[in-house]
Amino acid sequence: MSTELRDRFFALSNGQAPADEIARYRAEVDVTDTEPATTLDGLAISWHPTARFKAVRFIDAERIDEGVRERFARPSEPAPHLAAVFVDPRELSFRTFENIVPLDRWFAGAQGSPPELELTEAVELTKDAYASTLRLPDADRARLEGLDALNLYVPPLNAATRGGERFIFHSALLAEALTEAVAKAMPKPLLDGFSHVNPVFRCNRFEPGDSHFHRHRDTPYYDAARGHVSRYTVLLYLTGGSGDPALDLIGGTAVEDIESFTCVIFDQRYEHEGAPFREGRKVFLRTELIFAEAPEVTHDPEIGAQFSKACYLTGESVFAPELARHADAYYNQVSAAHWNGLALDDAAREPYVHKQFRGVHFVANGYDFWFGKSDTLSLAECAAITLLDYFNCKLGETAFRDLCESAVIEAEDQAWIPAFLNDKTKTKDKDRSKPESKDTGNGSGNVGTPAVAPFDKSALFPESELTDDVCCPFHQFPQFDPTRFDEVVDLNERAQSFAKAHIMPAPILMLGEDVVLDPEKFVIRGNQIHVLGKESLTPVNFAACWNSGGVPGNYIDVAATVGAAHFLVPPIVFSETEDGYHLQFDFFRNTWMVKHQQATVPVPRISSLAELDLYELEEGASEPWLEAVDPSIVDGGSGKRPTPWWADSSPLLDELYDYVSDYEYEHYGEDEDDEDDDEDDGAGEEGAGGA
Structure with a gap:
C-alpha cells in the first residue's frame, strides 16, 4: 500500500490528472499514518506521503540510510541520484524551510569539469542594468534546458505572492563557469570587488495565464564571516518569449521581448516584477553576484529584527496562511532597507502569535517574546521556551510547534499584550489550584509542574x-x-x-x-x-x-x-515589569545567521x-x-x-x-x-x- 501511495503521487503530479481522482488520492493519504523510515538533517522522513508527511523534497539518495534507501522513489529519470522524500511541515524551521537540491552531478562534464560558458559583451539596458547572450556548447545547452524536465518543482512558501513554480538547487560547477564568463563580459566598474557568482540558484517556471511574479526587491545575500555581500541579481532566461512586460525594472526600464539564453544583470536596489510569456513556458534561473564587503556597508539592528519576524512568520504561515502576506511585507521592508534605510508603516496592523505550551502562555512575533509573570515561571524558563519555539526543536519525536496551541492576533500596537497575558496567567493559576484541573497544552505534564x-x-x-x-x-x-x-x-x-x-x-x-x-x-x-x-x-x-x-x-x-x-x-535582551517579561532576540543582527546544534x-x-x-x-x-x-x-x-x-x-x-x-x-x-x-x-x- 505504501509503495502504491508513493508511485501514485508522482503519477498524479503531472498536472493532467482529473480533479476527482486527485481528491480520492488525497483522502487516502489523509487517513494513512505510518512511522518515519529514518531521519535526515533532524527531519523525520517517509518514502511515501501520509497524513503527517506531506511535503516532498529531493535529496542525494546516498544520504539516506542504506537499509531503507531503495524504498525511496527516484522520480527524475535524467537525474537518478536524486531521491524523493516526504517530511512533516510542522517540523520545519528557518534552517529547513527550503529544499536546496544538489545538482553538481547534472552539470559535470568529462572528469567533472564545469560547463563551458561565454557571455557576449554586456549591453546597458538602463543605469546599473545590463543584458548579454550566453553562448555554450550543445551538451551544456542541453543540460541547462533539461533543468525544466527534471520535474523538481515544489510550491514555494510564498506561492500567493510570487506565482508560478520553482525549485532551488546548488551547483558550484555552474557558478564557477558563470563567474568566469561574468568577469570577461561585464563593464569593469561593475566588477570592482567582484568575487563570484552565488552557487545557489532558483529555477522558476511560469505558464501562460499564471499570476505575475509580484513587485518586489531581492533580499541581498550577506556573509559577515567571509565579508561577502550581493549587489546584483542575475537572471538567465532558458526560454524566450514576450510578456506584459516580461521584466519590469521599476524606475529603470521594461523589457517586453526576451530571447532564450539572455542573461540580465541588474542592481538589487531595483524593485522589479515579471509577467508570464503570452505564449509558451517561461523558465529562468536567478542567482546573484557576490562582492567583497564595501566600507560603506553598515549594520542596523532594526533590519535584523524585521528579518527575524519575516523568518518566524514564514514558518508559522504553513498552518496559518493569513501570516504569509505579513511575512512577505517584512521581507520587502528588509530588502528596501538594505539600500534606503528602514521605513515602517506606523498605521499598519501587525501580526502576533499567542501560544500555550504546557500551561505557559506567551505572545511572539519572531523578534519579541512576551510572557506573563507567575510564581512558577522563571526568566530562564522563558528563555528556554523562546529558544525551543524559535528553532522549532523536537522533543522526543515531536516538533515544539505540535506541542503548542496557537492563535493569530492582529493589533495596531503592543500595548494590549501585558494585560492579555496577565489575564491568561491568572486563569491558569486559578485552574491549577483545583485538584481535578488538567494542563490545557498539547504536551504532557502534571498540574503544577514547570513547563521546562x-x-x-x-x-x-x-x-x-x-x-x-x-x-x-x-x-x-x-x-x-x-x-x-x-x-x-x-x-x-x-x-x-x-x-x-x-x-x-x-x-x-x-x-x-x-x-x-x-x-x-x-x-x-x-x-x-x-x-x-x-x-x-x-x-x-x-x-x-x-x-x-x-x-x-x-x-x-x-x-x-x-x-x-x-x-x-x-x-537575549529582556525587560521586566509587574505583569511579566519581554524578551527580544536579534538572531541575525543584519549580519549573521545564528547556529544551533541538537544531538x-x-x-x-x-x-x-x-x-x-x-x-x-x-x-x-x-x-x-x-x-x-x-x-x-x-x-x-x-x-x-x-x-x-x-x-x-x-x-x-x-x-x-x-x-x-x-x-x-x-x-x-x-x-x-x-x-x-x-x-x-x-x-x-x-x-x-x-x-
Missing part, C-alpha cells in the same frame, strides 16, 4: 561501584557481577566521560517528550540573558585476562537517550547478561552503548591508534582510549598515569595529543 523544569545533569552519571579482583566472567560464572568488574567499570567511566562532554555544557536537554534546563547555563547580567554552551561538538579526549564470557562492551548498555541542544546565540547522546549504564551464552559471546555479542554511539562499531572501524586488546579498532574507541577530554581535564585534573598508559598503548607523543 530545572534538572541536575549529574544524576545521569552515578558513581561506579567498588571493583573486586575477579579474573573474568568465564571463571566467575554464574556469580559474575559486571558492576564491580574493573574492566567493565573502566569502560563505563570512559563512556560516561564521553557522554558528559556532550551533555554537561548543554543548556537544554530533551528526555523523551520531557524537556529540562540547566539554570546555570542561563546567566543574567544586567538586562541580558547569556545562554552558555559549547560552540561545536569536538572530539572527546581520554587517556588482562579476558577469557570466554564476552568483552566489556557487552555489559555497557544505554541507560537513556538524551537530546542535547547546544545554542550559539547572541545575548542525541546515549547515557551508559552497566547491565548484567541475564543468560550468558558463551558460544554466542565468542562470536561477538551485542555491545549496546558502543553501537548506539557509533553503529559502525559492529563492523569495526578504521582507526589506526591502538585500543584494548579485546576490541577492534574504531574512531569511537580511539576517542575513548587515546585522549583525555577537555571536560575531564577541567574537572578532574591531569591523570598522573597518562604517560604510563600512553607508553603501554604504544600511542607515543602524537597519540597522546598533549594530554
Whole structure:
C-alpha cells in the first residue's frame, strides 16, 4: 500500500490528472499514518506521503540510510541520484524551510569539469542594468534546458505572492563557469570587488495565464564571516518569449521581448516584477553576484529584527496562511532597507502569535517574546521556551510547534499584550489550584509542574561501584557481577566521560517528550540573558585476562537517550515589569545567521547478561552503548591508534582510549598515569595529543 501511495503521487503530479481522482488520492493519504523510515538533517522522513508527511523534497539518495534507501522513489529519470522524500511541515524551521537540491552531478562534464560558458559583451539596458547572450556548447545547452524536465518543482512558501513554480538547487560547477564568463563580459566598474557568482540558484517556471511574479526587491545575500555581500541579481532566461512586460525594472526600464539564453544583470536596489510569456513556458534561473564587503556597508539592528519576524512568520504561515502576506511585507521592508534605510508603516496592523505550551502562555512575533509573570515561571524558563519555539526543536519525536496551541492576533500596537497575558496567567493559576484541573497544552505534564523544569545533569552519571579482583566472567560464572568488574567499570567511566562532554555544557536537554534546563547555563547580567554552551561538538579526549564470557562492551548498555541542544546565540535582551517579561532576540543582527546544534547522546549504564551464552559471546555479542554511539562499531572501524586488546579498532574507541577530554581535564585534573598508559598503548607523543 505504501509503495502504491508513493508511485501514485508522482503519477498524479503531472498536472493532467482529473480533479476527482486527485481528491480520492488525497483522502487516502489523509487517513494513512505510518512511522518515519529514518531521519535526515533532524527531519523525520517517509518514502511515501501520509497524513503527517506531506511535503516532498529531493535529496542525494546516498544520504539516506542504506537499509531503507531503495524504498525511496527516484522520480527524475535524467537525474537518478536524486531521491524523493516526504517530511512533516510542522517540523520545519528557518534552517529547513527550503529544499536546496544538489545538482553538481547534472552539470559535470568529462572528469567533472564545469560547463563551458561565454557571455557576449554586456549591453546597458538602463543605469546599473545590463543584458548579454550566453553562448555554450550543445551538451551544456542541453543540460541547462533539461533543468525544466527534471520535474523538481515544489510550491514555494510564498506561492500567493510570487506565482508560478520553482525549485532551488546548488551547483558550484555552474557558478564557477558563470563567474568566469561574468568577469570577461561585464563593464569593469561593475566588477570592482567582484568575487563570484552565488552557487545557489532558483529555477522558476511560469505558464501562460499564471499570476505575475509580484513587485518586489531581492533580499541581498550577506556573509559577515567571509565579508561577502550581493549587489546584483542575475537572471538567465532558458526560454524566450514576450510578456506584459516580461521584466519590469521599476524606475529603470521594461523589457517586453526576451530571447532564450539572455542573461540580465541588474542592481538589487531595483524593485522589479515579471509577467508570464503570452505564449509558451517561461523558465529562468536567478542567482546573484557576490562582492567583497564595501566600507560603506553598515549594520542596523532594526533590519535584523524585521528579518527575524519575516523568518518566524514564514514558518508559522504553513498552518496559518493569513501570516504569509505579513511575512512577505517584512521581507520587502528588509530588502528596501538594505539600500534606503528602514521605513515602517506606523498605521499598519501587525501580526502576533499567542501560544500555550504546557500551561505557559506567551505572545511572539519572531523578534519579541512576551510572557506573563507567575510564581512558577522563571526568566530562564522563558528563555528556554523562546529558544525551543524559535528553532522549532523536537522533543522526543515531536516538533515544539505540535506541542503548542496557537492563535493569530492582529493589533495596531503592543500595548494590549501585558494585560492579555496577565489575564491568561491568572486563569491558569486559578485552574491549577483545583485538584481535578488538567494542563490545557498539547504536551504532557502534571498540574503544577514547570513547563521546562530545572534538572541536575549529574544524576545521569552515578558513581561506579567498588571493583573486586575477579579474573573474568568465564571463571566467575554464574556469580559474575559486571558492576564491580574493573574492566567493565573502566569502560563505563570512559563512556560516561564521553557522554558528559556532550551533555554537561548543554543548556537544554530533551528526555523523551520531557524537556529540562540547566539554570546555570542561563546567566543574567544586567538586562541580558547569556545562554552558555559549547560552540561545536569536538572530539572527546581520554587517556588482562579476558577469557570466554564476552568483552566489556557487552555489559555497557544505554541507560537513556538524551537530546542535547547546544545554542550559539547572541545575548537575549529582556525587560521586566509587574505583569511579566519581554524578551527580544536579534538572531541575525543584519549580519549573521545564528547556529544551533541538537544531538542525541546515549547515557551508559552497566547491565548484567541475564543468560550468558558463551558460544554466542565468542562470536561477538551485542555491545549496546558502543553501537548506539557509533553503529559502525559492529563492523569495526578504521582507526589506526591502538585500543584494548579485546576490541577492534574504531574512531569511537580511539576517542575513548587515546585522549583525555577537555571536560575531564577541567574537572578532574591531569591523570598522573597518562604517560604510563600512553607508553603501554604504544600511542607515543602524537597519540597522546598533549594530554
